[in-house]
Amino acid sequence: MPDSDIDLLLTGDELMSGDTVDSNSAMIAQALMLSGQKIAQKVTLGDERKRLMAALSESTQRASVLIMNGGLGPTQDDLTAELIAAAAGVPLVLHPDAEQHVRRWCGERSIEPNDANLKQAWLPEGAELIDNPVGSAVGFALDIAGTLVLTTPGVPSELRAMLPAVCARVTHKLGGGELYRLRLQTFGIGESTAQALIDDDKTHWPDDVVLGFRAGMPQLEIKLTASADTPDVQRCRQTLERLFGDHILGEDDTTLAGAVQAVLRNQGKKLVTAESCTGGLIASMMTAEAGASSVFEAGFVTYANDIKQSVLGVSEATLETDGAVSEAVVVQMLRGALQRSHADIGIAVSGIAGPGGGTDDKPVGTVWLAWGSADDLHTWHTVLPTDRRMFQQLVAAAGLDLVRRQLLGLPRLPHYFSRRAI
């Protein structure tokens, strides 16, 4: 008698050689989590008949649900349907609905279906089809001795499109249903600090409320999951909002640049950037978000000193006396950028990203930032000795957060780059 476990079996030579990083299993796990389900064991194998058969046999003896990922395609390496038929002791048959799916998919692309295409319609006898809205390979469900076996494609976009149907079948088998989930995006707080804030708080967390973190770069996501949206759960949400306060950027997939865009839009303001060491990264982050044109008009990447002079009007004398990485220069860069645009607020950065260019006075990692408007201008500097790309990303993120806090009338963080803060 199998217990109520979910096994995941992934197949693909590219997963064993290290050529592909497996993001599918995280996608499946997150979708199941939202249905209140959890994967117990994950096995990954190459496209090898003998090992796959052994793993299938083990899982169908042990688990209530086995989700397979990969091996549904048209080539000879794609063994999933054949092996599941063998494990169930049934033949492969041409499934009429699957055949229709393949013929329609080929027809939409003006392709005459060949044997390889049609191979994808040969499924184990008795299998129920799981529709693939975006690809030619359908998935299927089959009961093998009490274990529900579900197959899914290895192509991430196809997997994503099929997951709701897969999760519905798992929920139907194991019970449970859609959960309440809140995802808060925060900036400027690290995972251990976040945990300590929650631990030190006296709030009672109901047993069915699960808190989790996901550390991204540069954000930290705080997740709250519960079986249903109750007044108790809303009190937990309020606690999180109280504890994390102005670190909270927004919900779901809100990014730092998206949060800055939203504040600018609310206030009817526009941003200008003047970048040296970040080389256009701040502008690029701002314009990666749809809707940038209403809040962002111009960015200046003034990498060389004479460009700082000719394009932004930084004074040659200041560059000589203070150096390019200095408070006076970022202030002049900011003033120049504000004057040359219609922007209400600006951010200017100059620093030494490395690996070369450091001195005893100004080691690699030194950075000056200026932000604000012509009559409300602020500066800050720090030293962040890390590799070039990390330096650029952290400086750009801190710059955007400084702008966000300025717009919202919040104080800047006391530490942006310390281990605790990021």
Add this chain to the structure above:
Amino acid sequence: MPDSDIDLLLTGDELMSGDTVDSNSAMIAQALMLSGQKIAQKVTLGDERKRLMAALSESTQRASVLIMNGGLGPTQDDLTAELIAAAAGVPLVLHPDAEQHVRRWCGERSIEPNDANLKQAWLPEGAELIDNPVGSAVGFALDIAGTLVLTTPGVPSELRAMLPAVCARVTHKLGGGELYRLRLQTFGIGESTAQALIDDDKTHWPDDVVLGFRAGMPQLEIKLTASADTPDVQRCRQTLERLFGDHILGEDDTTLAGAVQAVLRNQGKKLVTAESCTGGLIASMMTAEAGASSVFEAGFVTYANDIKQSVLGVSEATLETDGAVSEAVVVQMLRGALQRSHADIGIAVSGIAGPGGGTDDKPVGTVWLAWGSADDLHTWHTVLPTDRRMFQQLVAAAGLDLVRRQLLGLPRLPHYFSRRAI
């Protein structure tokens, strides 16, 4: 008697919940591949004593080598040492070298080692230490009934630092040794086209030469692996260079921007960018590479029409008659950027990244590019209907390749965005 297989056992609740995408196993697989070794089976489990014990017991019966990843840290969840000791039937003992490592690590951070820190020095009796040059948790090696068990930390930077020692132990056990490997970075050619070029070529590929691809965004890596560097292998290398010709950007980790930097540096030239729809991404790609300051001085992000006028001198009349996304405007953007810098060559782009802003005449995805110098100026346009970020990335990559080809006197590609080309 175990056969000569390598098993990988990963542990961590975060790998089962989908909160973390596992990139460690790909890193381990690639390192082993370079030693001529391959992983046969990969099992991933949460931090659960019973399941981990069962998996350990299975692997030590079946495999010659078991690499464990994760569970070496200071917390109660970190079970690896304890479980391996149990599987080997030996006690945990305070390992003097491991204790010294932990005390030194804490000392460098002015921390007094506590019980949690020192827990990491309790290893199975008889274990040999694998040094961790960057973290507090050492790895170790232990023979369990003929299976070599190797433990590695879950933190990617620590794992990376320990992999050479781990691979050396695997090679010592299984034989083999360092392979010859060539990695060519290419742009503008897709995986299926690359495969077809190789298949159609009459070159004989020796049996011990393995070819592989890794599709990045936007590059395609072509990998050649052989047991040793022989004249035969060098002939294969020449074949690849002949087949992929000017698509080849360079070896190892060369990026498109890095290749452009190298050509600029060789020719003593500088680049300027004038970006609308890519919003600073091209400048950001150029400056992400160390050494940018000698070949890149300035970038203009002219997102709004009046900024195109005031900053780059684009004519109001042209903007009105032709629109911002037009050949005439990108030419004027390019001329303006060249005049306002000391650059020898420039790239200008204007397009509709979407999701809004499209018209019947100029749908979302329309883009115009201009590149070259004042007296040798070229333009091109296309329509690339995809999502905003992909659009920006593909346009930026194509822009950099157009610059590279111009500098090298090569023709531009006939197709940059078709499915075959990218």
